[in-house]
Amino acid sequence: MYTEGVLPAPEPHRVFDWKKLKWIARDWNSNYPETIVVNPGTPCEAFLPAAPPHSWAWARYAKQSDGPSDAAALRTLRVGGPLEGPVAHGLACGAHLIVHQGRFWNAVAYHGHGYRADRRMLRTWWGITSHQEWQSQLRALLTTDGARPVWEFALGLRRAIARDSGGHVETGHWWDAAARVLRQRAGREIVLTPDGVTKVAPTSAAETEAHIKDVQHLIGRISRYEARMRADGILGEGKYVSSADAWDLGRASCMARWGLSTRYCDLPEAEAAVVEAGYNSARCYESWEDFSAAFILGRCLHFDNEEFGSWYQDMVIVHRILTSDPGSPWLNIPFR
Numbered sequence: 001m002y003t004e005g006v007l008p009a010p011e012p013h014r015v016f017d018w019k020k021l022k023w024i025a026r027d028w029n030s031n032y033p034e035t036i037v038v039n040p041g042t043p044c045e046a047f048l049p050a051a052p053p054h055s056w057a058w059a060r061y062a063k064q065s066d067g068p069s070d071a072a073a074l075r076t077l078r079v080g081g082p083l084e085g086p087v088a089h090g091l092a093c094g095a096h097l098i099v100h101q102g103r104f105w106n107a108v109a110y111h112g113h114g115y116r117a118d119r120r121m122l123r124t125w126w127g128i129t130s131h132q133e134w135q136s137q138l139r140a141l142l143t144t145d146g147a148r149p150v151w152e153f154a155l156g157l158r159r160a161i162a163r164d165s166g167g168h169v170e171t172g173h174w175w176d177a178a179a180r181v182l183r184q185r186a187g188r189e190i191v192l193t194p195d196g197v198t199k200v201a202p203t204s205a206a207e208t209e210a211h212i213k214d215v216q217h218l219i220g221r222i223s224r225y226e227a228r229m230r231a232d233g234i235l236g237e238g239k240y241v242s243s244a245d246a247w248d249l250g251r252a253s254c255m256a257r258w259g260l261s262t263r264y265c266d267l268p269e270a271e272a273a274v275v276e277a278g279y280n281s282a283r284c285y286e287s288w289e290d291f292s293a294a295f296i297l298g299r300c301l302h303f304d305n306e307e308f309g310s311w312y313q314d315m316v317i318v319h320r321i322l323t324s325d326p327g328s329p330w331l332n333i334p335f336r
Contacts, residue, residue, distance in 0.1 A: 094253025247298020
């Protein structure tokens, strides 16, 4: 057995399960060895008796400390994890979810919740069951060319208005501009796409008005989330979110680690993805605070439905940890 901080780097043909101390006290039976070797081959190697009558000792220690509780906490590997440089920067871009789960933020050689648990998580939440599916999802997360066109249309329109008007954008002006632009687009038969000029059929008036209503509803949601984030100290006064791409880029940093813990990728592939996530994040945002607000907005637009429940509150806790703890990577690694 290994304690979490000295787990060997993931390799293709050996995986680890994750157990709490009470498992030894509760489930150890006569078919198991009588002695446990903890952290074999390390300076802190120990041989400990496990079988009865020693179960009571494990039960007592389990009550005192049963390992990580999955509560939000900033945990750092001082040995074996990068503390600076491109890999550390990319890992810090995924810190929202990793700190939320109480894992080591800078463990690129990542084991997560154990091989079986992480495979189950990727299958349930992402539909990933192979290297190819993992790679396809990772590439989608790393792409910052408008994976959510409606979100980026609304936020990009506000950026354009702010640039032309000197900064502040009233929500009513934003709504009206969205309606005007969408009606203009609906009447066009030719549009410019990444593939060049494309001829399209004009959109009906009913479809256009329905689209306008949806976008204006989204603008209202964004405005209310930003107002709440200002009240909670996540966004500065007069600040706004420029793009929600951080939601995907932060998860890309995590997806690289999840790919390693599930053996859907190897360490060099995971490191390269982490570095790319960090590079793309620095290209899109000005600071850790800007990145964090954008990540939280994206998470809430995706999950929260303006309930301001755990999808939001959990990230407020993480944001405060990462912007105040002296050991936080956000306070020790330049964003750019």
